[in-house]
Amino acid sequence: MNRFIITLLTYLLISSFECMGENRTMTLGECRNLAISNNKELRMAHLHQQGAHYQRKAAFTKYLPKISATGMYMRTGDEISLLSDEQRNSLSHLGDVIQIPGLPLNTLGEKLNDGLRTDTRNMTGAAIMLTQPIYMGGKIRAYNRITNYAEQIAGDRADLQLQNLIVEVDETYWKIVELHSKKELAEGYINLIQTLDSDVTQLIDEGFATKADGLSVKVKLNEAKVTLIQVDNGLSIMRMLMCQLCGLDMDTDLRLADENTVETTSILMPDCGNLNEWHGRPELRMLEKSIKINEEKVKIVRSEFLPSVALTGGYMLSNPSVFNGFEKKFNGTWNIGVAVNIPILTWGERSYKAKEAKTNVMISRLHIEEAEEKIELQVNQCRQKVTEAHERYAAAVGNREEADENLRCANYGLKEGIIPVSNVIEAQTAWLSAHSDLISASVDERLANLYLLKSLGLIK
Numbered sequence: 001m002n003r004f005i006i007t008l009l010t011y012l013l014i015s016s017f018e019c020m021g022e023n024r025t026m027t028l029g030e031c032r033n034l035a036i037s038n039n040k041e042l043r044m045a046h047l048h049q050q051g052a053h054y055q056r057k058a059a060f061t062k063y064l065p066k067i068s069a070t071g072m073y074m075r076t077g078d079e080i081s082l083l084s085d086e087q088r089n090s091l092s093h094l095g096d097v098i099q100i101p102g103l104p105l106n107t108l109g110e111k112l113n114d115g116l117r118t119d120t121r122n123m124t125g126a127a128i129m130l131t132q133p134i135y136m137g138g139k140i141r142a143y144n145r146i147t148n149y150a151e152q153i154a155g156d157r158a159d160l161q162l163q164n165l166i167v168e169v170d171e172t173y174w175k176i177v178e179l180h181s182k183k184e185l186a187e188g189y190i191n192l193i194q195t196l197d198s199d200v201t202q203l204i205d206e207g208f209a210t211k212a213d214g215l216s217v218k219v220k221l222n223e224a225k226v227t228l229i230q231v232d233n234g235l236s237i238m239r240m241l242m243c244q245l246c247g248l249d250m251d252t253d254l255r256l257a258d259e260n261t262v263e264t265t266s267i268l269m270p271d272c273g274n275l276n277e278w279h280g281r282p283e284l285r286m287l288e289k290s291i292k293i294n295e296e297k298v299k300i301v302r303s304e305f306l307p308s309v310a311l312t313g314g315y316m317l318s319n320p321s322v323f324n325g326f327e328k329k330f331n332g333t334w335n336i337g338v339a340v341n342i343p344i345l346t347w348g349e350r351s352y353k354a355k356e357a358k359t360n361v362m363i364s365r366l367h368i369e370e371a372e373e374k375i376e377l378q379v380n381q382c383r384q385k386v387t388e389a390h391e392r393y394a395a396a397v398g399n400r401e402e403a404d405e406n407l408r409c410a411n412y413g414l415k416e417g418i419i420p421v422s423n424v425i426e427a428q429t430a431w432l433s434a435h436s437d438l439i440s441a442s443v444d445e446r447l448a449n450l451y452l453l454k455s456l457g458l459i460k
Contacts, residue, residue, distance in 0.1 A: 024248075025255040028173050031246055035169045038247030042165055045158035052154040056147040062140045065132040072125050080120045088113050118326045126332075127316035134311055134338075137303030142296040149289040149296075156289070160282035163459045165245075170450050172242045173256060178443040179235040180259040182436060186228040189432045192407075193221045196428065199414065200421055213421035220425055278379050279372075281457035287368040294364050298357040304350045307342040375455065382452040389441065389448040396438040403427075403434035 026034075036042060083091075091109035098105055133140060197217045203209035239254050248254065278284075317332025324331065343350070410427035413419030453459050 024252060025257060026246075027257045028170065031173055031242065031256075032166055032169050034246035034248070035165055036162065039165050039245070042158065042161050045154070045161045049151065049154035049158050052147070052151040056144070056151045059140075059144045059147040062133065062143065065130050067128065067130050070127045070129070072123075074123045076121050076123070078121070080118045082116050082118065083113070115325065119320060119328060120326075123318070123320070124330075125316070125318040127314055129312065129314035132311040134309040135306075136308045137306030139300050139303040139308075142299040142303070146293050146296045149293045153286050153289050153293075156282040156285045160286075163282070163454060163457075166459050167450060167454055169242075169245055171447065172238060172245060173258075174443045174446050176235065176238045176242060176256055177258050178439055179231055179238060180256070181439045183228065183231045183235055184260075185432065185435050185439065186224060186231055189428065190221065190224045190228065192428050192431075193217060193224055196414075196421075196424060197221060203414075203421075208417055209421055216425060217421065220428075278375055278456045281375060281455075283371060284368065284375065284457075287364065287371055291361060291364040291368065294357065294361040298354065298361060301350065301354045301357045304343060304346075304353070307340060310339045312337045312339055379452075379455045382448070382455045386445075386448045386452050389445040393438075393441040393445050396434070396441040399434045400438045403431040407431045 081088075091113050093106060093109070197214070200209050200214050200217050204211060204214055240250050243250050243252050243254055313334070313336040315332055315334045317330050319328065319330045321327045321329060321331030323333060407427045407430075410419055410424045414421065414424050450459075
């Protein structure tokens with residue numbers, strides 16, 4: 001029922017987008033939901049999880065009795081004979097050898113020959129067999145545990161794929177926001193230079209500026225236009241990437257809800273609880289279960305040293321039947337028994353396999369120790385980057401305010417004739433750099449928080 005509701009909501013969400021036309025404004029949450037519903041790697045991960053679930057179900061059936069039916073037909077050129085040709089001939093002429101008045105021994109001999117005839121040239125048989133494992137040395141129990149751990153690993157792998165997808169969507173989302181803000185910034189910078197170009201042209205006409213000043217302004221204007229083209233191309237590429245992630249057409253005019261707010265807002269450090277509690281990451285859960293799987297494999301190898309016991313039973317019938325002489329009809333009987341297999345000598349093969357399985361357990365433990373060390377280092381690095389991103393954002397806000405004031409003073413000084421054109425160009429360049437750094441700092445702040453959550457395994 002829950003899966004049906006989720007599928008229905010996803011369909012309604014996609015349908016509502018289709019009704020809106022090609023121009024779409026989407027929030028970060030909507031981008032995540034569309035990407036999750038359209039990502040093929042995530043679907044494959046869920047299918048692998050489903051396959052592991054069925055494998056676990058199949059492993060459980062090894063506890064249960066197995067019933068099988070077999071049928072056969074065989075045509076032979078000669079029938080099986082219980083008597084030799086000489087014996088059959090002697091029975092046919094028994095009356096010639098032994099004379100008993102009133103007793104037709106030849107006739108009795110012929111009947112005896114016919115009674116001992118098997119007529120097995122056309123043989124038909126069938127059997128129904130039941131086999132119930134009683135003791136397999138712990139092999140079945142270990143195999144069931146292995147498939148259970150394998151199903152959990154498949155779920156952890158799907159969880160890891162989901163987290164990686166969310167990180168990719170968030171990265172693309174905020175890169176689009178960053179490029180869009182920088183595009184608007186570049187357009188504003190071009191307007192500043194164009195205004196300066198107009199002012200400098202008037203100053204040249206009035207003799208307060210030189211042609212070199214005018215050329216310097218025009219060079220800056222051309223550079224700004226080239227930068228705008230580059231930013232616009234990068235923005236188009238990132239929008240197409242987001243459309244691909246969300247399963248939308250590449251030519252969709254995609255707009256994001258945060259495109260005009262990134263420069264003026266900051267975010268707090270996420271509530272991550274104890275930053276040392278990173279042991280819930282899917283990678284570590286997978287490694288922990290791989291250790292358990294290898295430990296169960298050791299038990300499977302050890303089971304080869306132990307006897308196995310199974311109960312057998314069934315019913316078999318054949319034609320010709322041999323339970324009442326040789327009769328040309330189906331007849332059968334039931335059977336029940338116990339099968340015991342005791343390994344005696346394998347020239348050390350089982351011992352070598354046991355040592356190999358124990359070695360794999362040790363390797364798995366070293367893997368998880370190495371992973372824990374790397375993850376702990378990653379968490380500490382991400383935590384420092386979050387702190388650095390917050391400090392950089394605060395510094396960028398101060399730099400932007402100073403750059404705004406510096407540009408205002410430079411423009412006023414130019415109008416009053418006390419500041420040269422080169423100083424105004426420098427002030428505009430500093431203004432562009434300060435605003436661009438603030439945009440980047442704001443996006444880096446969000447991504448740093450995202451990477452910290454990812455390192456702790458807290459992205460849901």
